Amino acid sequence: MIAINSFDPLTLVLLAAVNPAVIVVAFLMGRSADQWQKLLIAAFAASVAGFLLYWLGGQVGVFSIHAVGGEAAIFMLQFVFGFLWAALGYWFRKR
Numbered sequence: 821m822i823a824i825n826s827f828d829p830l831t832l833v834l835l836a837a838v839n840p841a842v843i844v845v846a847f848l849m850g851r852s853a854d855q856w857q858k859l860l861i862a863a864f865a866a867s868v869a870g871f872l873l874y875w876l877g878g879q880v881g882v883f884s885i886h887a888v889g890g891e892a893a894i895f896m897l898q899f900v901f902g903f904l905w906a907a908l909g910y911w912f913r914k915r
Contacts, residue, residue, distance in 0.1 A: 832890055835874065836897035842870035846902040850909025859906040866902030871895050 836842070849862035874894060878885040 828890075832893050832897060836870070836894050836901050839870040839873060839898060839901075841873040842866045842898045842902050843905050845869045846905035847909040850906030851913045853906070853910050853913070856910065859903060859910055862906035862909075863899050863902035866905065867895055867898040870898040870902070 843866075846862050846866035849865060850859055853859055853862060871891070871894065874883070874891075877883045
């Protein structure tokens with residue numbers, strides 16, 4: 821079981837970077853984007869999907885969530901990583 825502490829930056833970055841929901845949603849939405857501005861929407865959607873997966877993992881018991889304030893940091897970090905994955909998908913899209 822993974823324990824999430826309130827201000828452990830390495831754990832927060834790792835959780836945001838390897839969240840499969842963020843990766844899949846951002847990359848697929850980035851591939852289907854026809855303008856670079858839509859990458860922000862893809863990053864936001866990926867961050868929401870990633871946070872829902874994170875919350876579900878906490879409810880099921882995969883994560884021991886007892887931190888206050890770490891959720892906002894994870895959401896913002898997932899937005900940043902989601903933007904990077906969406907940009908990668910946008911770069912590899914079919915033209």
